[in-house]
Amino acid sequence: MSTIQKIVFQNVLLQNGVVQSKVILSYQLFGQAIGSAPLVIVNHALTGNSQVLGENGWWKSLIDDDKIIDTKKYAVLAFNIPGNGYQDEENLIENYQDFTTYDIASLFWKGIDSFKVNQVFAVIGGSLGGAIAWEMAAIRPKAIANLIPVATNWKASDWLIGNVLIQDLILNNSKNPIHDARIQAMLLYRTPESLQEKFQTKLQNSDGLFQVESWLLHHGEKLQNRFQLSAYKLMNHLLKTTDIFKNNNKSEVIKSISSNIHLISVDTDYFFTANEIKITFQEVKNYNNNAFYHEIKSIHGHDAFLIEFKQLNNILKPIFN
Template identity: 50%
Template sequence: MISEFIIEDFKLTSGSKTLVKTTYQQFGKALGTAPIVLINHALTGNSNVTGAQGWWSAIVGDNKVIDTQRFTILSIDVPGNGFNVNSDYTIKNYKDWQLVDVAKIQVRILEYLGVNELFAVVGGSLGGQLVWELAALKAIKIAHIIPIATDWKATDWLLANCKIQDSILNNSTNPIYDARLHAMTLYRTPRSLKQKFERERDEDSIFKVENWLSYHGNLLQNRFQLASYKLMNHLLTTANVLRNYTSIKDFAQVISADIHLVSVDSDLFFLAEDIWETYIDLCTEKDNVFISEIKSIHGHDAFLIETAQLQNILKPIFETKTHEHNHKHHIVWNR
């Protein structure tokens, strides 16, 4: 069931005040009867994490790795993400927003639901950046922080590509379609496209890779709003958990949760080397930090494609006893 949450006069980090309308969903066990897992969606995602239309049904569901028969699953829509097409939900002043604002709204919803402790917070890409932001607020006790194919900061590479996306979204005559074409080349890799298409053409002599890009451009254009795309792309650029910390090492000293980093070795969006650098920085200050790496030719989207590998990475975390964590269950892959 989709539930609505409204904040009448929410103060953004930028200083402006705004009406916030968003939605959230609950799956699995009833609140108060089981450990709670919060799942954050990525740029074009939403709170539909499981079920027939669920974007993460391979991972979340009955007898899946994140088992709805064992856990209460919460997923909160980023305000303005387009899941509700009602114009009241649209955010036009997108550059006033920061990802930390979304994390603060998550805290408000969790407090409203009476949740003060989470077994895990997990998310990929933008959703993983939001995992970091929520942890940095220290408003909710979290046992496991699981950011996937993401980092705690917006790198120069990410900022550069989001700038290109923003320019396309604000200047193109076909903005969603054109921006998606550019984005798909970041989410995959040259090897992935070579394996998939091998320079083949269709019956009209059009390269199949071009048809594939057009398909994804049209698909997103048919289900996504321009205002949502502008907002979500902008939020990627605002990730930075060091607002209240002097360094990532300082952050590590005050976060008690187990931190499970998951990189993708071929990721061209959130580079694996940056995530491994974060791992090394955290390990100098904190023992309960772990890293796993998805091996794939498919790049950033591998966190959605390589479900078998991700299941193997997440399984030891979600099979542990909820209050007695045994570190020997962790998979840690070293380069």
């Protein structure tokens, strides 16, 4: 399996003017050697990491030998968002509110530059990872052939910002912060229909605990056991910071992006709604002919991008063939 490698950047200037004395960017490489095959960048979501394939790979249904993103054909590079703490206590960041998705996207480009690569075949990411993909495209509008943001958008919505606030309050005020924040988040990532189909209001045990309660408590514990508090605070905060037009004219930014843009939504997503992604698609179409809209049909809501692999495979097949 690919080992985690690191690049250390000193004195990184952030978007808000703060200079971060040290940032550790870690990554894993899969498939072909960079420079010998088209390069695919895979950006992870809030609780994800650089392990995109293999036994614990969070997108292993999409990426590996002979899968849709075929590691026999592509070089696959997956960065850890600095501060996510994946297999490295050293890369945690305490001043989480200083960072934005723009900063993370800039660091990813610095990482790519270390491989002396000018062109990227595809940047794909779900949720937070897709928002970072948008920021990467805005920073270098001619460098990505295929931009594939999944279940995400180019600017945080009021609904998203509100939910980030609730998560931040839980993370800063709860006696059991990661556990409790995760339970609340799971209800946003799924839908009422999804939970009803899964549990049918059945009891888990004779103590009167419902199966849905047991499932939520399990998810809270699971994340608590593998995620650090400062990492969760940072990842949650980053969600609300995305705005690729922050200092730029919208039409100029959209016109400048030369990528084929494949927007993928989930019809029941509560977190990044299909409707807001459709509006984004229409705005892109005003200036660019290279935009395509795809919709995953699922009762599972936002998490469908981690569940509905058959549909996602069908959407991605023409791009990666």
